[in-house]
Amino acid sequence: MDRLTSWIARAVFVFLYLPIAALIVYSFNSSEVSYRFDGFTFRWYAELFADRMLLEALRTSAVVGLIAALLATVIGFLTAFALVRFRVKGRAFFVGAILIPLIVPEIVLGVSLLTVFSTAGIPTGLLTLVLGHVVITLPLATLVLMGAMSSLDPSLSEAATDLGASPWVTFRRVLFPLLRPSILAAFLLSFTTSFSNIVISTFTAGVGTTTLPLRIYSTLRTGLTPELNALGTLLVVATLGVILAVGVSQMRRILAGPTTTP
């Protein structure tokens, strides 16, 4: 049985990379229609960089992702810091509240946000997109940072205080350097989540603030183009870049918890 499950697991790894491999191979396909493989070309990459609407959507996604990830990381840091370091009344309740966006289907969050924005007379656009993305990235950033902070030895900051460091100096010289990799990880995880979000964006984007996934989706409804394969390939490469930037071990800790056995 162990051999059988091992083979299933190996087959799953193949399954995980088959679509990505097809995407990459077909992005160099010289055939107009993605029907068959005709030969090798860089043409679609060139067309990609000439597509003004796609580039505009890319810019919107980058701007929204950067602002939302920055806000989520800062707010998440403050929240994690307060929850881990202070004795807060109703702590469990607060942690639960932070996790709501993870257990409510995104589509319900999306329609309710849209309803509130339209009731309050806030026009959909960059602002509403950023707010929507903060909602879904905040729980992730907070969880990553809470995990990192609670695995820090509290005696480190006690030692700093004993040595005469003010709270601010303790934070700047001790806590911040130790937490820097986790802060970067929280930021990049928030950014990628925001960047590839489609459900919340469908409801919170306005005219003129089309994000990249929304643009891709509307293009796809008329059919898959080789240009999209080229774009997908670049996004896969960018994902690899993000994982390398965060660091493999850091990534593993975020997604599967700390390495030490409890």
Added chain:
Amino acid sequence: MNASRSARRGRIAPSAAGCLMLLPALAVIVLLVIVPMLVIARDSFAISDPLGGNLGGFTLDNYAKLIDPVYLKTLGYSLGMALLNAVVCTVVGYIVAYYIATRRASLQPVLLVLVIIPFLTDFLVRTFAWITLLGSGGPFISLLRAFGVDAQSLVPSQLAVTLSLLYAFLPVAVFPIYASMRSIDPSLKEAAADLGAGWWQTHARVFLPLSASGLASAVMLTFVPTLGVFVIPVLLGGGKDPLVGNLIVTLFTEFRNEPLGAALSMVVLILMLASVAGAGLLLRNGARRNRATRTGAAATGAARTTATRKAA
């Protein structure tokens, strides 16, 4: 055990600063999550005018309309698909997590990162890659033809929807199961074998109960987002067999019937909360059994047993 005590150690009394730090998150949760959901709860009882406007007031009409077979069929189909996908993701995720957790220590991070790469790849890219893979003239169809099978494009098809749902959410299931499995003492496997347990017994009585919390998270984390999916049925299912997500989007954006859409959203929300509560209940029972199992596995040492007894 001591984990909670040591976590509490070094925690200082709340100050004004501490409370201020929680304010931004509180504002986000209240203003952008709780208030919107209350508004949609209220809207679900509002009277809609024939042009799709929201007239306010109170009526149960919207919920009554949802009893229409068309809506019930979609809701049932979505719940079935979401449950099927959650179960398949969790079973396959369990196998993959077990495989990773039983590799040698240096190989484990590499395998986990191999799971992370597709997970962090853009959701839509992951989805449309299946169009290339299964579409007419794509590698899969070409391969079938080479073997003499007269195959047509598999997009759109039910199979394409099912496969891409599994593909989209499988990594989400692997992480929590792996996390809970990694803390299982590997000597338990040997102990079970020494006591004459076969493969099934080792899993059913040792590994499954001990990774129950990871399995429950995996089910939740795949069930909830599958219920909200609306892109996959459109792109890979050709718009046939819509999921409830498609219906909500259509009600809000095309039919502009906000009260009806709000009512449908509330139904999905309530179903979701019920399943979260159910999973929580199962998990608590699982944890109780879990402790019993650990205590039972006394072969692994008295230290563990005393520790668990203390915790219980």
